[in-house]
Amino acid sequence: MEIRPVGRSALLIEVDDPLAWFAALDAERAAGRLAVTDIVPGARTVLLDGVSSIAAVAATLRSWPPPPRSARDADAISIPVTFDGPDLSTVARCADLSVDALIAALTGTTFTVAFGGFAPGFAYLSGLPWSVPRLDNPRPRVPAGSVALAAEFAGIYPTASPGGWQLVGRTDTVLFGIDRDPPALLTPGLCVRFVAS
Structure with missing residues (x-):
């Protein structure tokens, strides 16, 4: 340490x-x-x-001794995702999988919110089975609700913004609400599963 x-x-x-x-x-x-x-x-x-x-x-x-390795909670929040992102085929090739196998891998993975950042409500989800390169040229606008992958993380854009992550799908789930407590839906340590919709 x-x-x-x-x-x-x-x-x-x-x-x-x-x-x-x-x-x-x-x-x-x-x-x-x-x-x-x-x-x-x-x-x-x-x-x-x-x-x-x-x-x-x-x-x-x-x-202090190091704490025990973090364990995943049995309860995970489910996020419905339509897997139709513009980079879905590219990510499948990167992972050496078919598109269907990629979707099965993503929906079969329990992700953990590692930390938040970039924008209010954006959570870096760890647990991705492979590493995915960022785009060489970031998009000037990524739509809110875009489900994206980069390096060893998955994430969901809470609002429209520029971004260089590979887009694999989209969700209507609201990730940040100022009137919620806490305002961010995805907080550190929470487990997340994608459900194909």
Whole structure:
């Protein structure tokens, strides 16, 4: 584990399993044993913000054993997807599969929300069985609800925006609502399954 101060009141820790650390740290915060205001997982890091004493929290973290590897929840949220994206055939060739086999692989995978970013409601879903290259030239506009793949992640664009991910389908599921609690439908640690519609 690498621990680095960020500004005056935050710590960034680099760890092998950010979701496991996120869950362990969040449990410690909920139990009142960790005085931080925010815990934000990333691809390979966890950010602790609102740290009252950087030196004391860093020392505490160094004394902890690594938490058990993150486990998938038995309950997964199902997202209906129409698999008709413009890059579906390209991704199938990348994975050395037929389009039907690609769809079967995507609907047979339980993804885990690794972290959020890029836009409110956008979740990086880990669990993709292969790596998918980004587009050489990003699209100036990707429609909201586009189901996309890039590198080792799947994701769904919550709003229309530019993007360089490979588009394999679309969904009508609303991913972000300011009146919801929490506003993002997909939060770190949640399991997600695509269901062909």
